[in-house]
Amino acid sequence: GAVVSQHPSRVICKSGTSVKIECRSLDFQATTMFWYRQFPKQSLMLMATSNEGSKATYEQGVEKDKFLINHASLTLSTLTVTSAHPEDSSFYICSASPRTGVEKLFFGSGTQLSVL
Amino acid sequence: EDQVTQSPEALRLQEGESSSLNCSYTVSGLRGLFWYRQDPGKGPEFLFTLYSAGEEKEKERLKATLTKKESFLHITAPKPEDSATYLCAVHPLGGGTSYGKLTFGQGTILTVHP
Numbered sequence A: 001g002a003v004v005s006q007h008p009s010r011v012i013c014k015s016g017t018s019v020k021i022e023c024r025s026l027d028f029q030a031t032t033m034f035w036y037r038q039f040p041k042q043s044l045m046l047m048a049t050s051n052e053g054s055k056a057t058y059e060q061g062v063e064k065d066k067f068l069i070n071h072a073s074l075t076l077s078t079l080t081v082t083s084a085h086p087e088d089s090s091f092y093i094c095s096a097s098p099r100t101g102v103e104k105l106f107f108g109s110g111t112q113l114s115v116l
Numbered sequence B: 001e002d003q004v005t006q007s008p009e010a011l012r013l014q015e016g017e018s019s020s021l022n023c024s025y026t027v028s029g030l031r032g033l034f035w036y037r038q039d040p041g042k043g044p045e046f047l048f049t050l051y052s053a054g055e056e057k058e059k060e061r062l063k064a065t066l067t068k069k070e071s072f073l074h075i076t077a078p079k080p081e082d083s084a085t086y087l088c089a090v091h092p093l094g095g096g097t098s099y100g101k102l103t104f105g106q107g108t109i110l111t112v113h114p
Helices: none
Strands: A004-007 A010-013 A019-025 A032-038 A045-051 A067-073 A076-081 A090-097 A111-115 B003-007 B010-014 B019-026 B030-038 B045-050 B056-059 B062-066 B070-075 B084-092 B108-113
Touching: A004 A090, A010 A019, A019 A032, A019 A090, A019 A111, A032 A067, A032 A076, A045 A067, A076 A090, B003 B084, B010 B019, B019 B030, B019 B084, B030 B062, B030 B070, B045 B056, B045 B062, B070 B084
Parallel strands: A010 A111, B010 B108
Antiparallel strands: A004 A019, A019 A076, A032 A045, A032 A090, A067 A076, A090 A111, B003 B019, B019 B070, B030 B045, B030 B084, B056 B062, B062 B070, B084 B108
């Protein structure tokens, strides 16, 4: 079945540094990918929609300059958390939408970000 | 605005004790309702997509049903390995920027004791 790979699975960084998270669709092309954020014992909150070859669309309240999204190819989207602070610590998850339909929307395994 | 509410927040069952999880939703138009399973520290694992009222889907001990206002995930004779958080999400009608965009409920944490 279709797989979405997310890397790294866990990252610890110092406050003020930037962290890049990768999301790859391994066996299908994804014109659209989505980035979610999840706090402990809470559900997934959509942060932004990543569109191949164009600018990302951010949800209300999400800082564009803090969370940089690049979708340079049909199989790769990256999320960069810039100048990270402890409040950015969270579980980040991507999902990919195949061209052919929404019967299944596939999720990556998630990235646990801890900012010290 | 699309809304999804799941109940109960947490459910403890004994092994073999069947039960149901509820997902109530409001959406201007429904393209699909999704059920996912999420284990701690992992991404959601796809279970089912339901598209229209009256539809049912089954997978092993799980059965999902859909009405115009809610969906149920029935768990028959659960085992400890069924312990996880179960998430419900809706996908609205319409293409463009809403395509693939899910609104999630807060989830039900299921614990099955041996």
